[in-house]
Amino acid sequence: MDVAASNSKDIATASSSTSGREGLRGWLNPTRYGWERVSYWLQRLTGLGLLIYFIGHVYETSSLTNGINAWNSMLQLTQTLGGHLFLLFVIGASTFHTVNGIRLIFTESGKGLGKPGRPDYPYHAASLNYKQKSGIWVAILLACIAMLYGGMVLFGEGR
């Protein structure tokens, strides 16, 4: 009786999601997948963040055309603690996006994917190997180092 009830529940659940679409929620859900999914997610989020920063930067620098006072008042807005913290995010995001992007170019050209083979249990995909994973870790590590250096320049009056 319990088995029958469980089966009917499964069938009902399956028929309610026949389209298989999860939309944005599915796109943002990194829990069912490995580091490759986290990397996919971060690549897109950092890309969007950098595009927003780029548009803001083009607008910010356009104040140059209005003379020294306009430029200085724009600097007063950006050269603050909040502005510097935002720049640190931009430094980290751009470093991760660049390094992970280079990894993706290699991946798309077939480099570091491993040889295709028969799918045997426990079904580890040859393409999701240590080379790919280490590429993601290197991207995260370099982003942290870049943020550290950026923090020293922005907050340390250094060069």
Added chain:
Amino acid sequence: MALLKLRESQIMKIHYLTGIVALFAVAIHILFRLIMPFGQSLLYQNVISNYHNIFYALLLESILILISIHGFNGLRIILVELKQSPRWESTITILVLISMIGIIAYGTRTIVIASGL
């Protein structure tokens, strides 16, 4: 409308190429902020003198074009991944192209005025 007829593989090649070239161009752009203390490099006179250097102005223009193409194509890729239909894809492509041209035009205006061309 020829841009709308590019194959996705050709667009991806453009995406990768603009990304790699932009990496070097942006590196030079950042170096200009680091050859002296960061705060001093942002002084109005210093920035304007950077813009009066024709090679630096050309570098800024190339960064503007490269990042616009790369960034707005990236946005197009994300939006096309979320939903697929011929109407959606062509609408997104047209909107992205308009935004890209708008940003390039606005940034070019700044470069032309600030460099005194």
